[in-house]
Amino acid sequence: MPSHATIAALRFGYGLGPGQASDAAALLADLDGPDPMPGRFPAPGMEAVQALILSFREARGASKDGRAALEAYRAEQRHAVALTRANGAAVIARGVAAPVGFRERLVAFWADHFTVIGRGAELRPMVLAFADEAIRPHVAGSFPAMLRAATLHPAMLVYLEQAFSVGPNSVPGKRGRGLNENLGREVLELHTLGAGAGYDQADVRQMALLLTGLTWTPRGGMVFRPGAAEPGAETVLGRRYGGPGPARIEDIEAALDDLARRPETARHLARKLAVHFCADDPDPALVDAMAAAYAAGDGQLMPVYRALLAHPAAWESFGQKVRQPQDFLIAALRALQVPSEAVAGLDVAEANRRIFQPLRRLGQPLGEPDGPNGWPEDAAVWIHPQGLAARIDWAMNAPRLWRDDPPEPRAFLAAALGDAADPGLATAVARAETEREAVGLVLASPAFNRR
Amino acid sequence: MLDRRQILKGAALIGCSAAAHPLLSTVTFAAAPGENRLCVIILRGAMDGLDLCRPVADPLLAAYRPGLAAARDPATELGNGWALHPALAPLMPLWAQGQLGVVQATSTPYRDKRSHFDGQDILEAGTGGDLPPASQRDGWLNRMLQAMPGLGSETAFSVGAEGMLILSGAARVASWSPDTKLALSPQAQLLLESLYHDDPLFRDAGAAAMALAGEIGADPTAAGPGGNGANLRLARFAAERLAGETRIAAFSIAGWDTHRAQTGVMRGNLARLAQVILALRDGLGPVWARTTVLAMTEFGRTARENGTGGTDHGTGGAMLVAGGAVKGGRVMGRWPGLDEAALYDRRDILPTSDVRAWAGWAMRGLYGFDRALVEGTVFPGLDLGENPGLLL
Numbered sequence: 001m002p003s004h005a006t007i008a009a010l011r012f013g014y015g016l017g018p019g020q021a022s023d024a025a026a027l028l029a030d031l032d033g034p035d036p037m038p039g040r041f042p043a044p045g046m047e048a049v050q051a052l053i054l055s056f057r058e059a060r061g062a063s064k065d066g067r068a069a070l071e072a073y074r075a076e077q078r079h080a081v082a083l084t085r086a087n088g089a090a091v092i093a094r095g096v097a098a099p100v101g102f103r104e105r106l107v108a109f110w111a112d113h114f115t116v117i118g119r120g121a122e123l124r125p126m127v128l129a130f131a132d133e134a135i136r137p138h139v140a141g142s143f144p145a146m147l148r149a150a151t152l153h154p155a156m157l158v159y160l161e162q163a164f165s166v167g168p169n170s171v172p173g174k175r176g177r178g179l180n181e182n183l184g185r186e187v188l189e190l191h192t193l194g195a196g197a198g199y200d201q202a203d204v205r206q207m208a209l210l211l212t213g214l215t216w217t218p219r220g221g222m223v224f225r226p227g228a229a230e231p232g233a234e235t236v237l238g239r240r241y242g243g244p245g246p247a248r249i250e251d252i253e254a255a256l257d258d259l260a261r262r263p264e265t266a267r268h269l270a271r272k273l274a275v276h277f278c279a280d281d282p283d284p285a286l287v288d289a290m291a292a293a294y295a296a297g298d299g300q301l302m303p304v305y306r307a308l309l310a311h312p313a314a315w316e317s318f319g320q321k322v323r324q325p326q327d328f329l330i331a332a333l334r335a336l337q338v339p340s341e342a343v344a345g346l347d348v349a350e351a352n353r354r355i356f357q358p359l360r361r362l363g364q365p366l367g368e369p370d371g372p373n374g375w376p377e378d379a380a381v382w383i384h385p386q387g388l389a390a391r392i393d394w395a396m397n398a399p400r401l402w403r404d405d406p407p408e409p410r411a412f413l414a415a416a417l418g419d420a421a422d423p424g425l426a427t428a429v430a431r432a433e434t435e436r437e438a439v440g441l442v443l444a445s446p447a448f449n450r451r
Numbered sequence: 452m453l454d455r456r457q458i459l460k461g462a463a464l465i466g467c468s469a470a471a472h473p474l475l476s477t478v479t480f481a482a483a484p485g486e487n488r489l490c491v492i493i494l495r496g497a498m499d500g501l502d503l504c505r506p507v508a509d510p511l512l513a514a515y516r517p518g519l520a521a522a523r524d525p526a527t528e529l530g531n532g533w534a535l536h537p538a539l540a541p542l543m544p545l546w547a548q549g550q551l552g553v554v555q556a557t558s559t560p561y562r563d564k565r566s567h568f569d570g571q572d573i574l575e576a577g578t579g580g581d582l583p584p585a586s587q588r589d590g591w592l593n594r595m596l597q598a599m600p601g602l603g604s605e606t607a608f609s610v611g612a613e614g615m616l617i618l619s620g621a622a623r624v625a626s627w628s629p630d631t632k633l634a635l636s637p638q639a640q641l642l643l644e645s646l647y648h649d650d651p652l653f654r655d656a657g658a659a660a661m662a663l664a665g666e667i668g669a670d671p672t673a674a675g676p677g678g679n680g681a682n683l684r685l686a687r688f689a690a691e692r693l694a695g696e697t698r699i700a701a702f703s704i705a706g707w708d709t710h711r712a713q714t715g716v717m718r719g720n721l722a723r724l725a726q727v728i729l730a731l732r733d734g735l736g737p738v739w740a741r742t743t744v745l746a747m748t749e750f751g752r753t754a755r756e757n758g759t760g761g762t763d764h765g766t767g768g769a770m771l772v773a774g775g776a777v778k779g780g781r782v783m784g785r786w787p788g789l790d791e792a793a794l795y796d797r798r799d800i801l802p803t804s805d806v807r808a809w810a811g812w813a814m815r816g817l818y819g820f821d822r823a824l825v826e827g828t829v830f831p832g833l834d835l836g837e838n839p840g841l842l843l
Contacts, residue, residue, distance in 0.1 A: 161710050161711045161759060161761075164711055164758075164759040165758060165759060166758060168758060173758065177758045177759070178757055178758015178759070179757055179758045179759075180710050180711060180757050180758055180759040180761065180763070181710070181757070181763040181764070182710045182711075182763070185565070185566075185763075185764065189564075189566050195564060195566045195568065195569050200563065200564075201563060201564075201565065201796065204565075322652075361630060361631070363612045363613070370495065370705050371495075371496065371567065371568075371705075371708065373567070373568050379652055380614060380619075380652065381613070381614055383652050383653060383656050384609075384614040384626050384656050385625075385626045385627055385631075385656050385657075385659035385660040385663055386611075386612060386626060386627050386628040386631045386660070387612070387614075387656070388653065388656040388657055388660050389631045389632075389633040389660035389661075389663075389664055390631055390633075392633055392635065392643065392657075392660070393631075393632055393633045393634070396634075396635065396639065424645065424646060424649075425646060428642040428643075428645060428646055431638075431642060432638070432639065432642060433636060433638045433639070437636065437638070437639045437642075440639065441639065441642055441643065441646065444643060444646075445646050446646065446647065446650040446652075446653045449653070
């Protein structure tokens with residue numbers, strides 16, 4: 001078993017590197033300290049993205065008014081694509097640059113828990129705005145606050161179509177519009193209680209009715225329109241929210257708070273974190289400890305991470321997880337000592353060639369999971385013939401793609417894996433025919449792909 | 452609760468023993484499953500069966516779905532009060548030849564929670580969802596293979612970038628994506644094999660990858676996504692394998708979760724599905740006559756349009772069947788009707804058949820499986836019922 005410092009870096013961060021955490025305390029300290037990455041590799045917030053959406057849609061609407069208008073629309077399209085590429089490069093650069101990486105890993109984990117996908121060129125840039133505004137500020141804070149921020153964020157209202165849902169008995173409902181259950185269902189199934197919990201279709205519908213009134217416009221952002229809300233109270237899991245008066249956003253927030261504090265939610269989140277960081281089939285005692293910490297801390301997340309890192313199972317199960325492609329890419333760039341500024345500074349075409357296309361071939365197109373349940377965790381979902389072939393292919397070509405000269409292989413092995421490198425890997429590196437292949441073998445090895 | 456991790460994990464564990472055999476050998480196995488082909492397409496996201504195949508003679512359809520059911524096309528009228536979605540017009544020649552049919556009001560045994568992710572797991576595991584974990588560790592197509600003698604290395608093929616749960620399990624299955632390429636020097640390949648030797652997950656995947664890469668090579672037409680390119684490549688690749696040694700193939704097409712603006716989304720999705728089926732037919736050539744294609748989904752959608760021009764998660768759905776081996780040109784299954792009292796939960800199409808029974812009867816017809824094998828092993832606990840006459 002490698003040292004705790006190595007495990008801390010490989011399993012809870014993006015790999016070894018200067019400033020890496022030496023132990024659990026150093027990982028937790030990463031969350032207590034400042035959060036420099038968004039400042040260093042900034043991305044437009046939702047307000048800026050909304051301005052883009054407005055001008056994009058105006059240009060699209062006018063695009064049939066002659067050649068100049070069409071050209072203006074094409075320019076908007078190029079701008080939206082460029083922004084998406086730049087955002088992708090920024091996400092990768094943040095992981096490459098973060099010395100400890102635990103915070104970045106948690107941002108990625110929670111952003112996946114609350115997956116939003118931008119369907120349409122002008123909507124894709126909202127994905128990172130969502131992560132920066134609704135997720136990042138809360139990863140070391142409280143889950144109830146994160147749940148509120150995520151549920152009420154424009155990106156979520158757009159992606160899960162809440163922006164279009166109105167109460168069937170509201171004024172717009174009587175004019176033919178109506179309910180959409182999408183967000184109501186996923187709040188219960190994915191974001192809080194989990195699919196195995198004891199809620200039913202009536203709770204889904206009541207939750208969806210309770211969420212009515214919540215909407216979004218590109219001009220005003222999130223707005224609550226009491227007139228579009230279903231009149232009267234809703235009952236979710238036996239608790240009543242709202243009443244005879246005008247609908248209030250506070251009732252939605254109260255329901256979210258109650259859901260966040262349910263024991264089913266504590267277990268669901270604890271298990272999901274344990275699955276993500278430790279094992280596809282985690283030690284039940286570890287999950288129990290984390291769920292208990294969540295309950296005792298009233299949804300505060302630091303006690304949950306403390307319980308995770310204090311548990312021997314979190315360290316003893318080292319190697320049972322497989323790095324997902326995005327994390328594999330980031331870890332490889334760190335090991336190859338690619339400067340994070342070089343990643344962030346890629347132009348549109350190069351970001352596509354070096355980040356977006358490889359991640360697509362590796363099976364994890366950036367920002368495009370299949371649905372609101374985000375990326376799967378199981379090792380067998382990632383390491384199958386076509387998945388492993390894509391990793392090997394990338395590994396063999398990465399040194400050439402990212403560096404002028406391949407690194408010295410033995411030094412590279414030490415930089416990539418430290419004392420997690422096994423003797424067989426050192427032997428293989430020594431026997432490789434070229435330096436490039438030696439580096440590729442390290443990147444394609446089980447040791448580098450597991451954590 | 453059934454769970455994908457458990458199933459895939461079970462598959463990986465059993466994979467260790469399978470790896471004792473060379474995954475690919477130069478020996479051509481006698482094609483034990485015979486010449487019949489089965490291709491299963493999983494439509495992820497809950498395809499709206501009522502939009503795919505519409506009971507246009509029922510005035511309730513227009514009442515429930517004023518927006519969705521509005522567009523009609525005489526070309527896709529089927530008679531007997533049914534019409535296919537207008538976007539399926541390119542498939543009408545197949546319908547006329549009896550090579551395309553629809554099973555209406557069918558579903559897995561999954562009820563009430565209406566979660567895509569559990570629903571898909573149950574569809575692919577082929578279980579009732581209430582069985583002990585030991586019987587839920589693999590997909591139903593794999594359990595079917597386990598009962599077949601003399602499987603070759605490519606008798607069954609999982610196609611696409613994702614591993615398909617439906618084909619996971621103890622029986623050997625080839626797995627590849629038409630977009631994958633892998634070129635290694637002989638020395639790098641030897642060294643990788645030694646690195647993977649003690650890690651069963653990497654050893655098995657690596658051995659299959661290196662063998663398949665050598666055999667298949669990269670698809671020269673491979674390009675980025677866009678339009679229907681990605682789905683068509685899957686279909687063409689599947690057809691190529693099925694035209695060769697492969698007898699059973701599976702792939703999936705996502706994007707059927709139409710909560711909003713369904714009219715446009717379904718028009719596009721179904722036009723693309725039609726292209727996929729035609730690509731299979733064209734690629735299979737003469738063996739299309741011996742092919743059965745089953746396109747199934749995790750559940751159907753609400754009978755009524757929702758408030759945003761779409762539909763929400765429902766229960767009973769539809770399965771599209773195609774191929775020269777099917778007895779198509781018909782809407783199959785018992786139609787429960789749209790009366791509110793006939794709806795499941797007063798909102799969804801009532802399932803009147805188990806989708807597994809149709810697959811089970813296909814298996815019996817294609818591969819001669821006896822009833823006990825289907826009901827006891829492939830779909831444990833299923834009652835196959837009467838032969839619905841799915842195949843010719």
